[in-house]
Amino acid sequence: MKKSLTLCLTAVGCLGLIAACSSDDANTDSSSPSSSNVEINKEGFPIVDEEITLSLMAPGTGMAEWKDMPTLTEYSELTNIKFDYTTPPMSDFGTRLNLAFASGDVADIIYGAGSGNLTPGMEVDYGRQGILIPLEDLIAEYAPNIQKLLDENPEVAKSITTVDGHIYSLPAINQHPNAGWAVPMWYNGAWLDALDVEELPKTTDELYDLLVRFKEEDPNGNGEADEIPLLDVQMNSTRKAFLAAFGMKDWGVEEVNGEIRYAPSSENYKEYLAYMNKLYEEGLLDPETFSQSDEQKKAKGQENKLGLFPDWFSFFTTGETEEESMNNPMFHPLSSPITDEPLIPINPGISRGTFSITSSNEHPEASIRWVDYFYSEEGSEYLNRGPEGYLYELDDNGNKVDLELPAGYESTEEYRGTLTPAYGIPTPTLVMRYADDEVSEFDQFLDEETAEKVDAFGEVPIPLLYLTNEEQEIVNTIEVDLKSYVEQLEARFITGVEPLSNWDNYVETIEGMNIEKYVEIYQEAYDRWASS
Structure with missing residues (x-):
């Protein structure tokens, strides 16, 4: 390497x-x-x-x-x-x-x-x-x-x-x-070539259309309907990119113009769930997303069954060489019907x-x-x-x-x-990258993809904050049940086990977990950070 x-x-x-x-x-x-x-x-x-x-x-x-x-x-x-x-x-x-x-x-x-x-x-x-x-x-x-x-x-x-x-x-x-990367997503470049795709999707509707083509047009060319347009393991890697398409930066508290909100109880989050449920119901999101291991995910990639997938480098999943993987473009951040501004959450470094x-x-x-x-x-x-x-x-x-x-x-x-x-x-x-480092052709490819698709749209979800002992105790009390509930319901909503018609009940349950106090504590912590 x-x-x-x-x-x-x-x-x-x-x-x-x-x-x-x-x-x-x-x-x-x-x-x-x-x-x-x-x-x-x-x-x-x-x-x-x-x-x-x-x-x-x-x-x-x-x-x-x-x-x-x-x-x-x-x-x-x-x-x-x-x-x-x-x-x-x-x-x-x-x-x-x-x-x-x-x-x-x-x-x-x-x-x-x-x-x-x-x-x-x-x-x-x-x-x-x-x-x-x-x-x-x-x-x-x-x-x-x-x-x-x-x-x-x-x-x-x-x-x-x-x-x-x-x-x-x-x-x-x-x-x-x-440094700003979360876990990026990559398109199967050979599939894009097979379907004559010249421009990557930049909206959620355009992505949906491409995933349908991945599913229906046999881009791996084996004559079998074995293509998996999109997959993940527990949504742990793709979640941030899809939340961002609907105007959210994190799966929890996030900062929006100086205000703290809890994203999983927002209307934006409901739209994200509806979109992911649509992909799941139509077989565009791997039905094993919530049950498979990372090893199983990689095995599918090495069998050339994946159209859009997460990994640090695409060749980690596909088994290709670095040179071959330069044909796999990085996912471009999306806009959606509820947000005109594409964004991608990035790490604070x-x-x-x-x-x-x-x-x-x-x-x-x-x-x-x-x-x-x-x-x-x-x-x-x-x-x-x-x-x-x-x-x-x-x-x-x-x-x-x-x-x-x-x-x-x-x-x-x-x-x-x-x-x-x-x-x-x-x-x-x-x-850092050191002065005597040889910048390979693969490094140049990564730099260009990062500049175009991460740096241009990246935002840190919330600064690194410190809470007081009293605040931390309250947060700990709220957080354990809150995170467990939200995680379970995300899977249930996306897979359709829990219909989105139960959204109001879901929000009421979150509100009953003292979410108002939870957000208030993080708002005070953010205000301290901003004024320090």
Whole structure:
């Protein structure tokens, strides 16, 4: 897989470059005493002259022990900071983290947790309790790369600052050209060619007409009526695009001109359900959408049975090569009878909860300096690709040359997961396309599709918000039953098990779940964010 393609799936390395930045005679004028009386070098490497050891807890992917990863071992030698790692499996990490907080036996650093494990509510709560320490002053003095990013991107600073004005966790910041993607959808280009389709649908009616043609005109050319015009797994990937066609940005609370609304109880959502039910009833939406696995979906793609389908890249589903997949155009956002403005929901490019320092840590200054490097372009690439000699080597001109995979590895990603922690978890770093990346023909294709069909119509559904402890408790009480109900009824409405004539009863049920208070809390949180 191409180097730059890897970057948009994960986050990023080059010891030769690091070494160039290191200094054997660190300037003592730029040093300052740590809270534990260990001198901190504010510039260059090592970070500390006297070796220190910290404890770090992170979700493990099972690819390799962190103590054996070259990226970490070589960076430890460079910085003079060693680690004792606790890396339970990803499936157990959330439970283990909660137990650590409850017992008070929490590591010095919590790394790669993500907002699913270290939730915004936990940041607020454990910050208030003093278990997570504020980072903003440490950043200002010891983390110039992070400070620069926050200064240049006020929305990032607002999105990681909690209700008490403190930053308790660092984010992954994604500035890659594909950063805005949710899960895109792709058309089967061979089918478009077979039907002489010269322009992609731009309205819901035009899409309906094309899906009918997919179903009825044998575009895969096998003489059988086995075409599946559109499919998904639980609507989890296509939902956003179809909600957007009816003027919605999210399957929950969303911001519309400064006002918060709950989309699944709006008239827009009713129109979305009616449209999807029509596709389902006419066999245009795969009848197994709510029962199949992702593997079953991909099997259908490899049998050339799919006309429009979601996946990160189309060849993940079709089994084609990158070159062949460039014939599969990305879905164009749609307008509909109730909205003239096409839009597509996009990610904010910020993943919270990737790095926190706890009150157990005797070296917070050294810790923030340690992570700050990964927010530079050089450090980001080092974290993602690892040091020289594994995925690449440097030629006589200092250019990176990819190396052959060692025996026993089927893909670059599989091998990379043994070299660096930046694999399968959200890591504290800046994700980007690097200056020395070779932009392949496939990358150019993706860039053009993204510019035309995502960037031109993209909107973030709602900023990343923090709630107070009291607000979070109320939201938690409402949300569990609310989400479960809406999810069940979506499937029932689309498949026709629940007729849309029962819409009013559905809305009344949602209103009875205290949705007014739910929206009010998010409105107040949004107003705080907007005025901060």
